[in-house]
Amino acid sequence: MSETVLKIRLYGDPALRKKARAVRHVTEDVRGVLSGMSRLMYAQAGIGLAAPQVGIGLALIVADIGSGLYKLVNPKITGKEGGQAMEEGCLSIPGICVRVKRAGKILVQAEDEFARPVSIEAEGLLACVLQHEIDHLRGKLIVDYASFLDKLKISGSLEKLRERVKDGRVPESESKSCQLQL
Ligand code: ZN
Numbered sequence: 001m002s003e004t005v006l007k008i009r010l011y012g013d014p015a016l017r018k019k020a021r022a023v024r025h026v027t028e029d030v031r032g033v034l035s036g037m038s039r040l041m042y043a044q045a046g047i048g049l050a051a052p053q054v055g056i057g058l059a060l061i062v063a064d065i066g067s068g069l070y071k072l073v074n075p076k077i078t079g080k081e082g083g084q085a086m087e088e089g090c091l092s093i094p095g096i097c098v099r100v101k102r103a104g105k106i107l108v109q110a111e112d113e114f115a116r117p118v119s120i121e122a123e124g125l126l127a128c129v130l131q132h133e134i135d136h137l138r139g140k141l142i143v144d145y146a147s148f149l150d151k152l153k154i155s156g157s158l159e160k161l162r163e164r165v166k167d168g169r170v171p172e173s174e175s176k177s178c179q180l181q182l
Contacts (some may be wrong), residue, residue: 089178
């Protein structure tokens, strides 16, 4: 399976709230999914994407903040330090931007697409992206971080988005209101 055509699942889709399963064997199929996810991330001008965002319940993420593509299997945060806050968007929640406080520096252990162990020390934007994607693997979304005030501000847009997704009316791309799309 070399060509995997994937589609972004949008807010309200239960796939986004499910916990991803660990990948036991990194097969050709898994590599196909990672390639498809990378292609989709670039096509959507995103800098990160997690498998649950395309309806696949496996612990797979891709990320590229402009310094190279990461394809990670079973990523886990094994160390955290400091703090930072960025305005984050999400490819699954078009039109919404939430300020999220996260660790400033993290250590991630994972496997690459050939099941080789990788260890990544990330800070700044890359740390933010990896934490956002690993959140997706636990069914956690940026809206869960919204402050009370943020929740009031975005509740109308979220409701509209949910209705349009339910009706199968895919939102037009007013989506880029937030600079970081993950
Ligand atoms: Zn996201």
